[in-house]
Amino acid sequence: MEFNIEKYHLKSSSLFDSLSYEESQLIKNGIIRKEYLKGECLFKEHSFSKGIYIIKKGKVKIFQTNSDGKEGIVYIYKKGDYFGYRPLLAEEPHPVSAVAMDHVIVSFVPKELFLEVLESSATLAKELIVNLSKEFSVWINKMTIFSQHSVKDKVALSLLILNKVYQRNEDSSKSVFISINRDDFAGFVGTAKETLVRMLRIFKDDKIITTKGTKIIILKHRVLLNMVENM
Amino acid sequence: MEFNIEKYHLKSSSLFDSLSYEESQLIKNGIIRKEYLKGECLFKEHSFSKGIYIIKKGKVKIFQTNSDGKEGIVYIYKKGDYFGYRPLLAEEPHPVSAVAMDHVIVSFVPKELFLEVLESSATLAKELIVNLSKEFSVWINKMTIFSQHSVKDKVALSLLILNKVYQRNEDSSKSVFISINRDDFAGFVGTAKETLVRMLRIFKDDKIITTKGTKIIILKHRVLLNMVENM
DNA sequence: AATAAAAATTGACAATTGTCAATTTTGTTT
DNA sequence: AAACAAAATTGACAATTGTCAATTTTTATT
Numbered sequence: 001m002e003f004n005i006e007k008y009h010l011k012s013s014s015l016f017d018s019l020s021y022e023e024s025q026l027i028k029n030g031i032i033r034k035e036y037l038k039g040e041c042l043f044k045e046h047s048f049s050k051g052i053y054i055i056k057k058g059k060v061k062i063f064q065t066n067s068d069g070k071e072g073i074v075y076i077y078k079k080g081d082y083f084g085y086r087p088l089l090a091e092e093p094h095p096v097s098a099v100a101m102d103h104v105i106v107s108f109v110p111k112e113l114f115l116e117v118l119e120s121s122a123t124l125a126k127e128l129i130v131n132l133s134k135e136f137s138v139w140i141n142k143m144t145i146f147s148q149h150s151v152k153d154k155v156a157l158s159l160l161i162l163n164k165v166y167q168r169n170e171d172s173s174k175s176v177f178i179s180i181n182r183d184d185f186a187g188f189v190g191t192a193k194e195t196l197v198r199m200l201r202i203f204k205d206d207k208i209i210t211t212k213g214t215k216i217i218i219l220k221h222r223v224l225l226n227m228v229e230n231m
Numbered sequence: 232m233e234f235n236i237e238k239y240h241l242k243s244s245s246l247f248d249s250l251s252y253e254e255s256q257l258i259k260n261g262i263i264r265k266e267y268l269k270g271e272c273l274f275k276e277h278s279f280s281k282g283i284y285i286i287k288k289g290k291v292k293i294f295q296t297n298s299d300g301k302e303g304i305v306y307i308y309k310k311g312d313y314f315g316y317r318p319l320l321a322e323e324p325h326p327v328s329a330v331a332m333d334h335v336i337v338s339f340v341p342k343e344l345f346l347e348v349l350e351s352s353a354t355l356a357k358e359l360i361v362n363l364s365k366e367f368s369v370w371i372n373k374m375t376i377f378s379q380h381s382v383k384d385k386v387a388l389s390l391l392i393l394n395k396v397y398q399r400n401e402d403s404s405k406s407v408f409i410s411i412n413r414d415d416f417a418g419f420v421g422t423a424k425e426t427l428v429r430m431l432r433i434f435k436d437d438k439i440i441t442t443k444g445t446k447i448i449i450l451k452h453r454v455l456l457n458m459v460e461n462m
Numbered sequence: 463a464a465t466a467a468a469a470a471t472t473g474a475c476a477a478t479t480g481t482c483a484a485t486t487t488t489g490t491t492t
Numbered sequence: 493a494a495a496c497a498a499a500a501t502t503g504a505c506a507a508t509t510g511t512c513a514a515t516t517t518t519t520a521t522t
Contacts, residue, residue: 064372064375066379070379089360089364090364129360129363130321132363133323137326139367141295147421151479182499182500195479198502200501422509426508428472429472442470444518445470445518
């Protein structure tokens with residue numbers, strides 16, 4: 001079985017490509033540009049969705065906070081990704097919070113406008129279903145791996161996922177700075193910060209990764225791939 | 232924060248209720264009744280979806296098999312639930328396998344028919360989106376809990392989920408026989424069978440559950456709820 | 463009911479992971 | 493560049509969990 005990172009990482013697809021000219025004009029006129037500082041909250045768990053967000057710049061972490069205050073990071077969205085529509089469609093409160101990981105710029109489509117366009121556009125509905133379905137697959141794949149493997153394995157896979165998240169262009173050969181703090185990384189892996197750091201240390205000692213300050217650079221992509229392929 | 236099992240367990244909704252008379256006739260005539268013996272496979276991971284399944288009788292486990300041969304059970308579907316449509320919509324192979332846990336009877340709607348009806352019915356599309364969104368929420372909730380808690384906590388929550396799955400009618404006060412083998416239960420929790428058994432032993436010693444042969448009965452529902460509420 | 467096969471349970475032990483308390487490094491501000 | 497605060501790292505240890513090898517119980521079959 002060959003390893004494919006897309007099993008664990010959703011490729012972003014543009015949401016409004018399929019719209020008619022009128023529809024896209026409608027959207028274009030109704031879109032609101034919003035900015036968030038690092039650490040600022042886009043929406044909170046249990047609140048109701050006010051619309052959908054399309055990232056223009058920066059990264060947004062999606063997480064649940066447990067009773068100890070620990071964050072379980074479910075996803076990190078990047079430029080081109082869109083989110084916030086699921087609870088809107090299901091008419092449920094957000095199961096998660098969204099916080100800017102750096103300086104973030106988004107296009108915000110208010111609920112009413114979005115639903116109006118959705119009513120008229122069967123292709124948009126289709127697009128959403130497909131996107132949901134794909135996100136679901138990514139989730140199931142990631143979660144079954146995560147429920148059955150050691151922290152070391154989970155860190156290896158997470159490094160590959162984050163490599164994709166922080167990659168600037170399609171060329172995956174170029175070295176990437178994974179710029180994530182250890183608390184967030186630990187929350188993404190679902191482990192304690194100290195345990196995460198120890199696994200990074202092992203990978204550093206093996207010269208599989210290196211760090212420049214807080215940033216992580218993958219040196220031996222191939223070795224991580226092999227680890228994950230044999231999981 | 233009050234505990235609500237529906238965060239972790241999807242209430243089944245009927246799929247074709249919203250159809251027009253013609254559409255439902257079309258479906259009715261195209262539906263195929265299928266039966267599966269205990270342990271028989273409905274579909275395998277990596278295969279392409281041939282249609283959608285609606286359970287009339289029995290339980291179906293949905294799982295991924297890892298390289299060690301261990302099954303990670305992501306869901307157990309019961310009477311009234313439908314599944315198999317996600318990869319069909321996304322035009323992807325099944326990320327999971329489906330196997331009958333007992334004698335199962337399903338209504339099977341072949342792909343072509345289903346897609347035909349979907350084309351014409353906006354309400355069906357809506358229904359699917361809502362269902363997908365809800366399933367997603369359930370998933371995220373379950374998984375963040377699972378990634379951050381001890382096996383004992385996970386078993387407590389799993390008992391409550393399985394209690395719902397094996398419940399015959401809406402009246403949750405009646406005692407329920409959870410009839411699942413330990414391998415499957417362990418796969419559902421994401422732990423080793425032996426560890427699972429040890430947790431069940433603790434709960435048995437505390438008179439929170441009891442077992443009749445292989446079957447599990449919850450005696451102190453309230454205590455489990457409290458455990459989960461404080462997670 | 464006796465028997466065999468399968469499943470569940472327990473014990474002992476090793477490996478993994480989490481927690482708490484330092485210590486070191488990095489980043490920011492003056 | 494110095495000084496401070498924040499973040500990352502390490503050490504020591506305890507708690508949790510997984511594995512392997514019996515043993516017991518349950519289920520299915522005759």
